[in-house]
Amino acid sequence: MSFRRGVVRQSKFRHVFAQAWKAEHCLDDVRVSRVTWDGPLCAVNPKFLAVIVEAGGGGAFLVVPIGKSGRIDQSCPTVCGHTAPVLDIQWSPHDDNIIASASEDCAVKVWQIPDGGLTAPMTEAVVTLEGHSKRVGILAWHPTAFNILLTAGCDNVILLWNVGTGELVYQLADAHPDLIYSVSWNKNGSAICTVCKDKALRVIDPRRDTVLKVREKVHEGTRPMRAVFLSDGKILTTGFSRMSDRQVALWDTRDLSEPMAIQEMDTSNGVLLPFYDPDTNMVYLLGKGDCTVRYFEVTEESPYVHFLSLYSSKEPQRGAGFLSKRGVDVNKCEIARFYKLHERKVEPISMTVPRKSDLFQGDLYPDTAGSEPALLADEWIAGRDAAPLLVSLSGGYAAPPSKHRDAVRGKPRLPSQDSGSAVAPKEDEEPRAPARESSGNAERPKREDDVLTELLSEMKALRAVVLAQSRRIELLERQLARIEDGDV
Structure with a gap:
C-alpha cells in the first residue's frame, strides 16, 4: 500500500513550520569532513555540537558548546586521537559530556568533554575499544542501559561493549554476510534491527545472538539502505527501487511478508537519512546532497505514513545532527531542531508548531x-x-x-x-x-x-x-x- 499526499486529515502537526536560523547564529568556516561515508557526520545534545572535520594525519572532530556561533578559528582545538578519518560520532544519551567516535583505524574511542568545551586538543580517550578487524562506521548507544555501546564495522561484525569497564560483552559475527548499512535499537533496548548490503532487514536479539525475523529484499536497489525502530515496534526503512528511485517503507515486525506502506520519492541518488522523534511519532528524511527535508507523521490509520511538508533551501546538506528533545525551546513551540552541515557552515533549522498561547503546550510535549x-x-x-x-x-x-x-x-x-x-x-x-x-x-x-x-x-x-x-x-x-x- 502506498501513502499519498492529498489526504486532508486532522493533526496538530499538519502545519509544522521549518525555519533556518539567521546567519549570525550559524557556525562558519567549519571544514566538514569529505569522507565518502553515508553517515550524518554530526551529533548534537543539549550541551554540545560535534562535527567530523577534515584533519591532516588522522581523524578529528570539532566539539563546541551548543550556544556558540560565528566563525570557527582554524586553531580551534579538536578531538584528534584517531590515526585515520572518523566515520561516526554519537553522544551518550545518559551523560551529555560523553561522546563515542568510530574510525577507519578500526578503533572506537570514548571521550569525556569538559564543561564549557575544549581548551586544548584532546588526544587521550577515556576508553579505547579495539575488537574490529576493519574500519568501524556505526555507533549506537543503548537507549536505557548505562554504558552499553553497540559498534558495527566493515568486517560485518556487531560488537556490544560495557564502556564502564572496557569489556566486550557480546559479539554478533554470523548474522550478516555483507556490509552492515545501519543498526537501530528498539524502545527498551531488547532488540535491534539492521539492514545489510544483501538487501535484508533483520530483527536480532543481541544478547542471545539470535535472528528473530528476516525480510529479504526490503528494497530492490543496490544502494545503501537505512532502518529505524519506531516506538510501537514497527520499523521504517529507506532505500532504492530496482530503477534507482528512492523509497520509504513501513514494516510490522509481527509480519514482514509485505510492507504496511511504501512510496517512491524521487530519482535522486543521495542516501535518505531518517531521524525519528518518538514523542510526536514524526520522521524527518534528509538526503545527503539534497536541498530538502521531508517530514512525515506515522499513525495507526491507513495509509499509516502521512506526508506533512518539506523544507527547501538553496544549499545542499552534507549531513545533519538531530537535537534530543531535552534541548528544544518549548517556549517557542519548537518540536525539533536540526543542525545542517554545509560545505563550510553549520546551520540550525527549527521545526515549530505555530501557537498563539504563551502557555506550555502539553499536547506537543509529552514526557x-x-x-x-x-x-x-x-x-x-x-x-x-x-x-x-x-x-x-x-x-x-x-x-x-x-x-x-x-x-x-x-x-x-x-x-x-x-x-x-x-x-x-x-x-x-x-x-x-x-x-x-x-x-x-x-x-x-x-x-x-x-x-x-x-x-x-x-x-x-x-x-x-x-x-x-x-x-x-x-x-x-x-x-x-x-x-x-x-x-x-
Missing part, C-alpha cells in the same frame, strides 16, 4: 526520555529490560542546562579501562533546580541562589551515586546467592 538510565550495564547484560525513564519538559528545558548543575564535583565519571568497577548513572534532572533559570533565559543576579542551586545539584549527584551502588550490591548479592544454590 520524554531523560538523561537518567533505567538500568545499569550489568542489569541489562543479566537479561533485564526497561523502558526509558521519562521527564517532563514543562519545567524549563528551553535553555541549555545550567552551568551550576553541570559543575558537580561528585558527578559519576567513566572509570579508566582497567578499573573494572561499576559506574553509577548520572543523576536525573528531577527535581531540576535550575528550571527557574531556563524558563526565561534570564541570568540570576543573586549569588545565594547560585550557591544553593550548586549545593542541591551536588546532593542529587551524591544521592545518585549511593542509589547506584546499592543497586549494584543487590545485583551482586543475587548473583552470589545463585552461585551458592548451584544455579550457575
Whole structure:
C-alpha cells in the first residue's frame, strides 16, 4: 500500500513550520569532513555540537558548546586521537559530556568533554575499544542501559561493549554476510534491527545472538539502505527501487511478508537519512546532497505514513545532527531542531508548531526520555529490560542546562579501562533546580541562589551515586546467592 499526499486529515502537526536560523547564529568556516561515508557526520545534545572535520594525519572532530556561533578559528582545538578519518560520532544519551567516535583505524574511542568545551586538543580517550578487524562506521548507544555501546564495522561484525569497564560483552559475527548499512535499537533496548548490503532487514536479539525475523529484499536497489525502530515496534526503512528511485517503507515486525506502506520519492541518488522523534511519532528524511527535508507523521490509520511538508533551501546538506528533545525551546513551540552541515557552515533549522498561547503546550510535549538510565550495564547484560525513564519538559528545558548543575564535583565519571568497577548513572534532572533559570533565559543576579542551586545539584549527584551502588550490591548479592544454590 502506498501513502499519498492529498489526504486532508486532522493533526496538530499538519502545519509544522521549518525555519533556518539567521546567519549570525550559524557556525562558519567549519571544514566538514569529505569522507565518502553515508553517515550524518554530526551529533548534537543539549550541551554540545560535534562535527567530523577534515584533519591532516588522522581523524578529528570539532566539539563546541551548543550556544556558540560565528566563525570557527582554524586553531580551534579538536578531538584528534584517531590515526585515520572518523566515520561516526554519537553522544551518550545518559551523560551529555560523553561522546563515542568510530574510525577507519578500526578503533572506537570514548571521550569525556569538559564543561564549557575544549581548551586544548584532546588526544587521550577515556576508553579505547579495539575488537574490529576493519574500519568501524556505526555507533549506537543503548537507549536505557548505562554504558552499553553497540559498534558495527566493515568486517560485518556487531560488537556490544560495557564502556564502564572496557569489556566486550557480546559479539554478533554470523548474522550478516555483507556490509552492515545501519543498526537501530528498539524502545527498551531488547532488540535491534539492521539492514545489510544483501538487501535484508533483520530483527536480532543481541544478547542471545539470535535472528528473530528476516525480510529479504526490503528494497530492490543496490544502494545503501537505512532502518529505524519506531516506538510501537514497527520499523521504517529507506532505500532504492530496482530503477534507482528512492523509497520509504513501513514494516510490522509481527509480519514482514509485505510492507504496511511504501512510496517512491524521487530519482535522486543521495542516501535518505531518517531521524525519528518518538514523542510526536514524526520522521524527518534528509538526503545527503539534497536541498530538502521531508517530514512525515506515522499513525495507526491507513495509509499509516502521512506526508506533512518539506523544507527547501538553496544549499545542499552534507549531513545533519538531530537535537534530543531535552534541548528544544518549548517556549517557542519548537518540536525539533536540526543542525545542517554545509560545505563550510553549520546551520540550525527549527521545526515549530505555530501557537498563539504563551502557555506550555502539553499536547506537543509529552514526557520524554531523560538523561537518567533505567538500568545499569550489568542489569541489562543479566537479561533485564526497561523502558526509558521519562521527564517532563514543562519545567524549563528551553535553555541549555545550567552551568551550576553541570559543575558537580561528585558527578559519576567513566572509570579508566582497567578499573573494572561499576559506574553509577548520572543523576536525573528531577527535581531540576535550575528550571527557574531556563524558563526565561534570564541570568540570576543573586549569588545565594547560585550557591544553593550548586549545593542541591551536588546532593542529587551524591544521592545518585549511593542509589547506584546499592543497586549494584543487590545485583551482586543475587548473583552470589545463585552461585551458592548451584544455579550457575
